[in-house]
Amino acid sequence: MSGVDPRLLSAHFIDGRWHPAEAEIEVISPSTGLPLGAIPRADAAVVDAAVRAARAALARSNWGGIAPRARLKALHAWADLIEAEAETLAWLEAVCSSRPLHQARAGDVRVTAEQIRFFAEFADKEGGALVPTADTAFGYIEDAPYGVIGAITPWNFPISMAGWKLAPALAAGNAVVLKPSEMTPWSTLYIAELSVRAGLPEGLVNVVLGDGPMTGAALMAHPGVDKVSFTGSTRAGAAIMENIARSGIKPMTLELGGKSPMVVFADTDLDLAADCLARGILPNAGQFCVAGSRLLVEDSIAEPLAARLRDRFRAETPVETLAGRDGLSPIISAAQMGRIHGIVTAAQERGAEILCGGAPFERAGSFYQPTLLAGVAADNPAVTEEIFGPVATFQTFHGEEEAMALAAHPTYGLAAGLFTRDLSRALRLTRRLEAGTVWVNRYGRSQDHILPTGGWKASGLGKDLGREAYLANRRSKSVLIGL
Ligand code: NAD
Secondary structure, three states: OOOOOHHHHHEEEEOOEEEEOOOOEEEEOOOOOOEEEEEOOOOHHHHHHHHHHHHHHHHHHOOOOOOHHHHHHHHHHHHHHHHHOHHHHHHHHHHOOOOOHHHHHHHHHHHHHHHHHHHHOOOOOOOOEEEOOOOOEEEEEEEEEOOEEEEEOOOOOHHHHHHHHHHHHHHOOOEEEEEOOOOOOHHHHHHHHHHHHOOOOOOOEEEOOOOHHHHHHHHHHOOOOOEEEEEOOHHHHHHHHHHHHHHOOOOEEEEOOOOEEEEEOOOOOHHHHHHHHHHOOOHHHHOOOOOEEEEEEEHHHHHHHHHHHHHHHHOOOEOOHHHOOOOEOOOOOHHHHHHHHHHHHHHHHOOOEEEEOOOEOOOOOOOEOOEEEEOOOOOOHHHHOOOOOOEEEEEEEOOHHHHHHHHOOOOEEOEEEEEOOOHHHHHHHHHHOOOOEEEEOOOOOOOOOOOOEOOEEOOEEOOEOHHHHHHOOEEEEEEEEEO
């Protein structure tokens, strides 16, 4: 671990300082299966210290009350430093996660800096309104930061998920206590330290390390946390809702799981569709929330499309994240790979046909063969459950009605893809798809941070990115003055 301060490996970052503690949770490289180090598990007292530090920092610095342009400038300085430290950050990102080093350097780290700049610009441009009232009164809407945001992030894109939470919260005048995933804590810790080096007030960005049941739960339930922002599984999101309902109501943004369909009509460009379908499930080994894991294909093109996909899937070779070249990413843990394989074999036992893949690669680390499952009934768990791996189901349909019936998931509604050259059909069906995001003749986010992201139904509550995410970090007050 040369070139990186070893304190990073085993310390919370609270009030602008490192707080080393006994290391309890091992961090494993998914590329090799070897242990990399260990991190502490914050208990309620540590979480309490972090929340108090955040509140004290707000009071001391008046972060929410200073000239908005001063917040904007400070955040730009932080983004500059993140870019300057891209090499170290990319390494910290890649070493313990599924993110390839070169992609982290050119993509994830740069995108995180861009997100900070994007949200910084709202600070002095957004807010408040005069409202029409009878001339006996003067009415306006004032908005204000919440105070302390308690944030929790998943392991699949550690630094950019931290950016999704930190950037709008800080631009909007809040302080943050963030718990990253226990599997991928280091890039988040390092950007927290960089915030202080860039001149942000100490205590504005705090990172507590630990697992969900102890540290995450203590953070969500803390009475000093004014709002909660969570990204992770629907299961954990539900546990957090329950926890908050018991411990004291507070507003929350929840970005949760999905099982997104990609609907391909026969009139589409087959090469484009094959390319998008492959890029909708293979990057990061399918470990991204909007993965297009349910392929719904019009029956007349099923054969040629399946053949193209089989070729693409079979061509993927495992590549360790530090190797510096493109390839199939590892599955985040051996346990998660076991879960993926369990769903695939159970699907097979229930009649699914494996068109390709279907097993782990025989090598060190956790790498799973890209897998295409055909002949799956609509109630097969491979079709209904989020797998979070390079596994897609392949179902066929005949006509729009059957396509829409198959596309509708009983609980999830995160994203959907639609492939057709018929513009009227695209517009008609986009309206019918129950999803927070629909991509037509492409699949996946662009770098347009203005487009909010978030799920419908059990895929979430509220939005990250976009103006919505900035506004979600402020609360409004209606004022009426009798004249
Ligand atoms: P996870 O739910 O297991 O863990 C996410 C985070 O929550 C971790 O930091 C974990 O420690 C914490 N956590 C777990 N249980 C908790 C609890 N009871 N209380 C408080 N915190 C708790 O998810 P994961 O495996 O890290 O990430 C994958 C999941 O995240 C997938 O379901 C994926 O779809 C989802 N995700 C969603 C989006 C989105 O924008 N909708 C983006 C990325 C990932």
